[in-house]
Amino acid sequence: MSDAVASNSDKPSMLPKHAARSWFSRALDSDIFYSFLRSKLTMVAAAITVLFFLLAIFASWLAVQNPFDPAQLQLLNSRISPIWTADGQSPFLLGTDEQGRDVFSAILYGLRISLAVGVAGVIFAGALGIALGLIAGYFGGTVDGVIMRIADVQLTFPAILIALLVNGIAKSILGNRLDANSMLVVLVISIGLSFWVGYARTVRGSVMVEKNKDYVAAAQLIGLPAPKIMLRHVLPNTMGPILVIATINLALAIITEATLSFLGVGLPDTMPSLGTLIRIGNNYLFAGEWWIVAFPGIALAGLILSINLLGDWLRDALNPKLR
């Protein structure tokens, strides 16, 4: 996320050249990398998270069919149980659902959508929250009061409720023009608007500490404009906590998207995310076809658990009190 911010500012080439190299070698001997190597659980979690991202990125090469393409689905292949059971059939590793969709392929594509919505939601929430937090902390006064009151009010309500409301309002404004692709955008916006408060509060807090330091006074004295001071000088010093929030929020964003899709207000059956797959599979639980819901559920749980473990470790590793 820090890269995105840096490239947005006007002169990215102003960074000294040796900074990049020494950053890498510094990272290798840093306390954080050391504590990463010390924690086996974190390494496993990181490996699983990376694996999930790779599966999502290479979904179209790994899947035996494109589950979003109705022409590739055959009803003859419907409700086949996983390959290791008595009725399993060869290409369908984890069985098929009622439309003849290969569960493994559907999970890969669903994972791609869940991760895309989650990452986009976190970036949107982060950009919004960081911008508002910087403005509130740097300028203070009335602006600060208004932004933080809104944040306080919103914080009393759980994210899922806000996401549902934004979702409902978007639907009523857009009416019947909502297809799967615009639903993706609606989901990202709902998630972004539900999670910006955490960033805004943290950034505001750090900015209020940082802005009284001498380096900010120096930057102001040489006449740098406020946005530049905020982005180039103050923001980098608040990056640690933001990274922790972003990691934990990624898990929350993925849960929120899955929940919305499970409740039937997220992605439609034609473009299923993991949550949609679980909702579809849930209908077949009583018929004994457990694999339709179990594997997407395991994938979702594994993904969230490993991201949460990473987030927990990152929080402890970046907390100087715990070293």
Add this chain to the structure above:
Amino acid sequence: MLAFTLRRALQAIGVMFAVGIIAFSMFRFAGDPVNQIVSIDTPAAEREAVRKSLGLDDPVPVQFVRYFGNAAQFKFGVSYQFRQPVSALLMERMPATLELAICATVFAMVLGILMGVYSALRRDTLLAKLFQAVSLIGISLPTFLIGILLIYLFAVTLGWLPSFGRGEVVKLGWWTTGLLTLSGLKALIMPSITLGLFQMTLIMRLVRAEMLEVLRTDYIRFARARGLTTRAIHFGHALKNTLIPVITMAGLQFGSVIAFSIITETVFQWPGMGILFVQAVQNVDIPIMAAYLLMVSLIFVTINLVVDILYTVVDPRLRSTIGRAA
């Protein structure tokens, strides 16, 4: 103390006012209410008549005041999908949601405190580590997955508990309760666990952290020096001081429990307000959405207010600092 209470009450009214504006603008601007009531081939003159009868041609501030006045009397208009007054629909379903939320909170408090105290006092035992692992899973697993897992285990495989609905309910005036029948109690078990699990993990982590912190303080060391029994130190001195934040959090979380019951109610087809709200979002039934938002906000704001005031009653130190600040 009075000044503090008044200030907090004013803040609460301000929040409700803001939420009211949001609910009103949803009601008024997100889609045309007239279109929801008339059919597509209604002539324009008739549409105008409907518009006039709903008062939609009045100035917006007038409409807002009227909407707020009606909302204060629990009149939220007519649902687009059910063609019934929204308040009647909500009242009919509120007991189910409140009962579920209360059972879930009790479950979370009792188990959360017990597990938290145990894992703080016997930090290195296997059971304490197991609790920590369970709490991580409880936070990581989405609510609906836990619900599906429970249904698969106890309803589909073992057949012990019903997988949906409230069971038999008894009518007490306008309130319906499932607490007085066996099938009602059985139907409550799985939804309560599903809904309460997240709060339980939060409470457990909080109790554990607070206990560990309190056990390091000087007055506990002093109590040890005085030769008090371990039991008296742990439960009489340490636990008592950890309970204030725990009760605060459980209170503040009660609103979230009601909001999260949206998910649990959908999984278990529990006939409460949450499922009504989800249907409203699916079918763009704005009057129900707006009314639900107002109701839940009212619950949230009231709880926050009560907890804040109780906090100053319970903790005298806060009273003095607030008094000085004011």
